[in-house]
Amino acid sequence: MFVVTLQEEIPLVGGDVTDGVVRVGDTVRRPVRASTHSVHALLRHLEAAGFDGAPRVVGLDERDREILTYVEGxxxxxxxxxxxxxxxxxxxxxxxxxxxxxxxxxxxxxxxxxxxxxxxxxxxxxxxxxxxxxxxxxxxxxxxxxxxxxxxxxxxxxxxxxxxxxxxxxxxxxxxxxxxxxxxxxxxxxxxxxxxxxxxxxxxxxxxxxxxxxxxxxxxxxxxxxxxxxxxxxxxxxxxxxxxxxxxxxxxxxxxxxxxxxxxxx
Ligand SMILES: Nc1ncnc2c1ncn2[C@@H]1O[C@H](COP(=O)(O)OP(=O)(O)O)[C@@H](O)[C@H]1O
Ligand SMILES: [Mg+2]
The missing domain is CATH 3.90.1200.10 (Aminoglycoside phosphotransferase (APH), C-terminal lobe)
Known part of the structure; x- marks a missing residue:
């Protein structure tokens, strides 16, 4: 038997443009766009370069949304x-x-x-x-x-x-x-x-x-x-x-x- 933990999705409404940005635990889920892959490569580079002023890439979720770390603040x-x-x-x-x-x-x-x-x-x-x-x-x-x-x-x-x-x-x-x-x-x-x-x-x-x-x-x-x-x-x-x-x-x-x-x- 396995346990499925359902975490609440909290809408994030600060921005103007993107519909469907939500917080799930310590991650953010956002719709994928044509540039997402390239942006992830950039964010991974920033992480490797030691720049800590950007979210980290976690991956994609089961609904094909990007998963980024939620930045506290x-x-x-x-x-x-x-x-x-x-x-x-x-x-x-x-x-x-x-x-x-x-x-x-x-x-x-x-x-x-x-x-x-x-x-x-x-x-x-x-x-x-x-x-x-x-x-x-x-x-x-x-x-x-x-x-x-x-x-x-x-x-x-x-x-x-x-x-x-x-x-x-x-x-x-x-x-x-x-x-x-x-x-x-x-x-x-x-x-x-x-x-x-x-x-x-x-x-x-x-x-x-x-x-x-x-x-x-x-x-x-x-x-x-x-x-x-x-x-x-x-x-x-x-x-x-x-x-x-x-x-x-x-x-x-x-x-x-x-x-x-x-x-x-x-
Ligand atoms: N990785 C994150 N960490 C913390 N807050 C976030 C993150 N991503 C988005 N938010 C919050 O959600 C709001 C809207 O998200 P954003 O990615 O800026 O979308 P939009 O394209 O609508 O501007 C932001 O202004 C911020 O308050
Ligand atoms: Mg924004």
């Missing part, structure tokens, strides 16, 4: 907690991104690797970036970023493109109209500088940062609209919820403030 859900917006959190995130990038840079993807399509840099890829370091894709412990989760959008890119995407959410680079009251108090120029210093970004990348942010806004507007039309699901919900309008407003805000922000970076 808190995700910063809305309304955003004050600890997610401190300079200390931003600096810790920059250091986390730096060690993720350094570990990822030595990853050689399998020849048949499949990555999610998305907007990108024109420069040659340097590594597999996370490409979606939104606030709800970071796990905090003791009030500081400790791990990245949700590597669905990972793809070949540059360090700078991944950083620009991260700063869009974390500096943040946005029209104040689209920010929560706590975020409106943040001083964006010094925060861009703080992130670059804590990451150790090269002078060349600092000079390019805001131009690339402008380019990215334009490209992600089109990429998101395309995903909403062709994939639907969470993408269509985000689009219907005004994601495109917010990107357009962020881009206009950046255009107005670019010179003044740039002064902080050089």
């Amino acid at each position: 808190d995700s910063a859900l809305r309304p955003l907690p004050a600890y997610a917006l401190t300079d200390e959190s931003l600096a810790a995130l920059a250091r986390l991104m730096r060690s993720f990038h350094d570990a990822s840079a030595s990853f050689v993807p399998p020849p048949d690797a499949v990555w999610e399509a998305g907007s990108n840099d024109d420069a040659s890829p340097e590594l597999i970036g996370h490409c979606d370091v939104n606030l709800d894709n970071v796990i905090f412990r003791d009030g500081l970023p400790a791990a990245l989760i949700d590597f669905d959008m990972a793809r070949p890119t540059t360090r700078l493109f991944d950083i620009v995407t991260t700063l869009r959410h974390w500096a943040p680079i946005a029209d104040p109209l689209d920010l929560e009251p706590l975020q409106r108090r943040l001083d964006i120029g010094p925060r861009l500088r703080l992130f670059c210093d804590a990451y150790g970004l090269t002078p060349r990348d600092r000079r390019h940062l805001l131009d690339l942010a402008r380019l990215r806004f334009d490209r992600s507007y089109h990429a998101m609209r395309n995903n909403a039309l062709t994939i639907g699901g969470g993408w269509a919900r985000m689009w219907a919820g005004g994601a495109g309008t917010r990107i357009r407003r962020a881009s206009a805000w950046l255009e107005t403030h670019q010179d003044e922000l740039h002064e902080h970076l050089i």
Whole structure:
């Protein structure tokens, strides 16, 4: 006789995109996608490289979902907690991104690797970036970023493109109209500088940062609209919820403030 232990499935609803993310004991189950295999290879590489700021791959379950380890801690859900917006959190995130990038840079993807399509840099890829370091894709412990989760959008890119995407959410680079009251108090120029210093970004990348942010806004507007039309699901919900309008407003805000922000970076 054998015992079957049925564990409760607890829905995880922090993110915007993926339906059916659940916690089962100390694991997370997520739907498999075309890129899952490649993402698992990346996560295994990160583990072998000693980077501990990402979930570990456990495998696939009987319902053909991916099984990842549940990363203990808190995700910063809305309304955003004050600890997610401190300079200390931003600096810790920059250091986390730096060690993720350094570990990822030595990853050689399998020849048949499949990555999610998305907007990108024109420069040659340097590594597999996370490409979606939104606030709800970071796990905090003791009030500081400790791990990245949700590597669905990972793809070949540059360090700078991944950083620009991260700063869009974390500096943040946005029209104040689209920010929560706590975020409106943040001083964006010094925060861009703080992130670059804590990451150790090269002078060349600092000079390019805001131009690339402008380019990215334009490209992600089109990429998101395309995903909403062709994939639907969470993408269509985000689009219907005004994601495109917010990107357009962020881009206009950046255009107005670019010179003044740039002064902080050089
Ligand atoms: N490995 C994990 N460890 C801890 N929490 C997780 C993990 N994966 C997902 N979560 C939680 O579930 C939420 C949604 O999962 P996520 O993988 O980000 O899906 P989505 O594509 O919808 O953003 C996250 O914001 C986080 O709160
Ligand atoms: Mg997510």
